[in-house]
Amino acid sequence: GSTKINRQEYRYSQEIIMTSKKSNNHHRFTFAIDRGGTFTDIYCELPDKTSIVRKLLSVDPNNYNDAPREGIRRILCEFGPRFYPEDEALYESLRQSSEMKVPTKHIARITMGTTVATNALLERQGARCALLITKGFGNLLKINNQTRSNIFDLEIARLQSLYEEVVEVDERVILAKYCRPNESPYKNSDEFKTTSDTATKEEFIVLKPLDEGAVRDVLIGLKRKGITSIAVALMHSYSFRQHEVEVGKIAKDVGIEEISLASDVSPMTKIVPRGHTALASAYLTPIIQKYVKSFLGGFTKFEETTRLNFMKSDGGLADVGAFGGHQAILSGPAGGVIGYAKTSYTGEDPVIGFDMGGTSTDVSRFDGSLELLYNSVIADTYIQAPQLDISTVAAGGGSRLFLSNGLFIVGPESAGSDPGPVCYRKDGHLAVTDANLVLGRIVPDYFPHIFGPNENEPLDYDSAYKKFEELRESTPEGKKYSIPELAAGFIRVANEAMCRPIRNLTTMKGHDLSKHILSVFGGAGPQHACAIAMILGMKKVLVHKYGGILSAYGLSMADVVVEEQEAAANIFSRYDSSEEKFTTDSSLDVETKFGYLENRAIESLSSQGYDRSEIQLERYLHLRFEGTDTSMMTPYSVDQASNWFVNQYKREFGFVLKRDILLDDYRVRGVVLGARVEEDDV
Numbered sequence: 001g002s003t004k005i006n007r008q009e010y011r012y013s014q015e016i017i018m019t020s021k022k023s024n025n026h027h028r029f030t031f032a033i034d035r036g037g038t039f040t041d042i043y044c045e046l047p048d049k050t051s052i053v054r055k056l057l058s059v060d061p062n063n064y065n066d067a068p069r070e071g072i073r074r075i076l077c078e079f080g081p082r083f084y085p086e087d088e089a090l091y092e093s094l095r096q097s098s099e100m101k102v103p104t105k106h107i108a109r110i111t112m113g114t115t116v117a118t119n120a121l122l123e124r125q126g127a128r129c130a131l132l133i134t135k136g137f138g139n140l141l142k143i144n145n146q147t148r149s150n151i152f153d154l155e156i157a158r159l160q161s162l163y164e165e166v167v168e169v170d171e172r173v174i175l176a177k178y179c180r181p182n183e184s185p186y187k188n189s190d191e192f193k194t195t196s197d198t199a200t201k202e203e204f205i206v207l208k209p210l211d212e213g214a215v216r217d218v219l220i221g222l223k224r225k226g227i228t229s230i231a232v233a234l235m236h237s238y239s240f241r242q243h244e245v246e247v248g249k250i251a252k253d254v255g256i257e258e259i260s261l262a263s264d265v266s267p268m269t270k271i272v273p274r275g276h277t278a279l280a281s282a283y284l285t286p287i288i289q290k291y292v293k294s295f296l297g298g299f300t301k302f303e304e305t306t307r308l309n310f311m312k313s314d315g316g317l318a319d320v321g322a323f324g325g326h327q328a329i330l331s332g333p334a335g336g337v338i339g340y341a342k343t344s345y346t347g348e349d350p351v352i353g354f355d356m357g358g359t360s361t362d363v364s365r366f367d368g369s370l371e372l373l374y375n376s377v378i379a380d381t382y383i384q385a386p387q388l389d390i391s392t393v394a395a396g397g398g399s400r401l402f403l404s405n406g407l408f409i410v411g412p413e414s415a416g417s418d419p420g421p422v423c424y425r426k427d428g429h430l431a432v433t434d435a436n437l438v439l440g441r442i443v444p445d446y447f448p449h450i451f452g453p454n455e456n457e458p459l460d461y462d463s464a465y466k467k468f469e470e471l472r473e474s475t476p477e478g479k480k481y482s483i484p485e486l487a488a489g490f491i492r493v494a495n496e497a498m499c500r501p502i503r504n505l506t507t508m509k510g511h512d513l514s515k516h517i518l519s520v521f522g523g524a525g526p527q528h529a530c531a532i533a534m535i536l537g538m539k540k541v542l543v544h545k546y547g548g549i550l551s552a553y554g555l556s557m558a559d560v561v562v563e564e565q566e567a568a569a570n571i572f573s574r575y576d577s578s579e580e581k582f583t584t585d586s587s588l589d590v591e592t593k594f595g596y597l598e599n600r601a602i603e604s605l606s607s608q609g610y611d612r613s614e615i616q617l618e619r620y621l622h623l624r625f626e627g628t629d630t631s632m633m634t635p636y637s638v639d640q641a642s643n644w645f646v647n648q649y650k651r652e653f654g655f656v657l658k659r660d661i662l663l664d665d666y667r668v669r670g671v672v673l674g675a676r677v678e679e680d681d682v
Contacts, residue, residue: 032556038358041549117328233275261599273384284325316561337552391501397524601670
């Protein structure tokens with residue numbers, strides 16, 4: 001059957017129960033869960049406000065099907081009878097049967113970060129989908145913007161396209177302002193319809209109306225082929241939405257399950273990133289919904305008792321009914337950024353977040369506000385949506401170790417959690433974790449005893465040491481080293497690989513690295529912290545008490561965020577060459593536009609059960625210099641937005657253009673603040 005979640009029904013049930021949940025949260029469990037590539041970390045606040053942490057292998061098919069749900073089940077079995085003695089028999093039954101659905105009446109909230117969308121995008125395992133685009137532009141997303149990641153590469157290996165089929169829709173609109181009245185056959189012609197009923201209030205000429213019958217036939221044909229997800233990206237839809245909306249209505253009538261309109265997903269200029277973003281949503285959202293449905297299927301009456309939020313790529317939480325695939329690509333590492341930002345930053349020195357897990361290492365920077373990117377490329381896919389500025393390198397505790405012609409090679413292949421490193425007792429591969437174990441940097445007695453067939457054994461030191469001996473004897477170069485020297489050599493290579501993204505985030509952007517604090521977390525982070533700090537010349541390292549599960553802890557403190565945006569096409573500030581200054585255009589009705597978007601954000605958050613007094617609103621403008629295509633998201637305040645944009649532009653590029661400043665779109669960010677960190681939590 002369909003995996004699509006009924007979003008309206010879920011929100012309606014949330015509205016009904018929210019009043020009782022606000023008063024009863026302190027009597028129930030809350031869970032924050034980060035499902036990584038190797039380990040699933042769980043931070044749980046018990047009904048008496050004390051907290052516990054748990055770790056499970058993310059993949060362990062011999063013992064459970066879903067790690068997050070299994071972690072919740074185990075904690076409820078362990079602590080449920082203590083707080084709810086009247087339900088002791090229920091929890092005893094749950095303990096004895098791993099197939100029994102988990103009761104949710106004592107769970108107030110579950111917050112999750114997931115790598116499901118990330119993995120589906122990287123491995124091209126998303127939903128079967130089709131792209132509907134204006135006729136004549138069928139190859140546009142494949143051509144992209146002609147950027148070459150390596151301009152001298154003679155063999156460029158491109159990833160498979162996200163769409164299975166492309167359909168060219170016979171429709172066309174053009175901007176009237178680019179038609180010269182004396183030359184254009186379209187301007188002022190009775191044959192062609194013109195309209196100014198658009199988001200930007202610009203006048204458009206409809207050269208070719210949408211052929212609804214042809215679109216219906218095409219969609220019926222796609223459904224017969226088993227394609228039930230579509231992305232619609234038509235020319236100028238950032239402002240002229242009518243044709244995309246009509247296609248969406250037809251698709252819904254035909255029975256297409258996932259309909260991603262570019263004008264809804266990313267109502268911004270530039271059809272290439274707008275189309276890619278809509279395509280990512282159509283490709284990944286069904287996978288997210290399938291996972292969510294599977295997760296919820298293991299619980300009883302979930303939507304009637306419990307709030308479920310997912311972490312978005314921008315560091316904010318989204319209601320499960322509003323969680324789209326294009327928002328989920330950095331869902332996994334985003335929790336860690338929130339965790340160190342709320343626990344490590346004191347308002348003085350900027351902080352570098354160093355999150356080293358089992359599969360990869362994520363690096364980011366915080367200096368009082370989250371650093372967001374609004375245009376990024378991930379796995380050959382352009383994403384035009386807010387995402388945290390996180391750099392990832394394929395070096396983690398599970399990165400495999402190789403000796404090749406005397407070279408020490410770390411990764412990018414990962415041992416994962418099944419089979420995992422050699423010391424996991426699953427006949428795995430030699431990895432960074434094995435090197436740290438052999439060097440004495442990991443003490444098996446203090447590491448979770450979750451290995452072996454019964455999940456009750458410690459790490460296997462002897463097997464790791466033996467595997468290093470085999471590696472040393474396998475090559476003539478390896479015999480030159482002792483086992484500790486061999487292990488230390490791999491650690492040095494891994495450390496250098498992890499230093500590169502830190503330099504890119506700081507030195508390459510004009511920041512003094514020595515003035516930063518290194519906040520390390522993730523299961524493997526502290527093992528490498530001092531070496532990384534020494535290489536980079538950093539003087540201070542912070543390790544939080546929840547450093548091993550800081551991503552999960554960050555999820556428990558994250559803000560709930562809703563973003564609303566609308567395109568614009570105006571001159572925001574005019575450059576006065578006589579006085580050499582920028583003057584904001586007084587004819588712009590900025591307040592009305594922001595008021596409209598703020599009401600939409602408030603309505604969205606209110607439908608999730610939040611009170612108006614809890615909601616904070618932030619205003620942004622997307623600005624650029626006339627004649628350029630490099631826009632910057634700028635915080636809005638009266639008479640200060642132009643100065644902020646100019647100063648930021650100069651810091652980023654080293655110069656300022658003496659031109660008018662154009663406004664591309666308005667954006668409002670509605671925020672419900674998460675939990676604050678108490679002093680004794682740090």
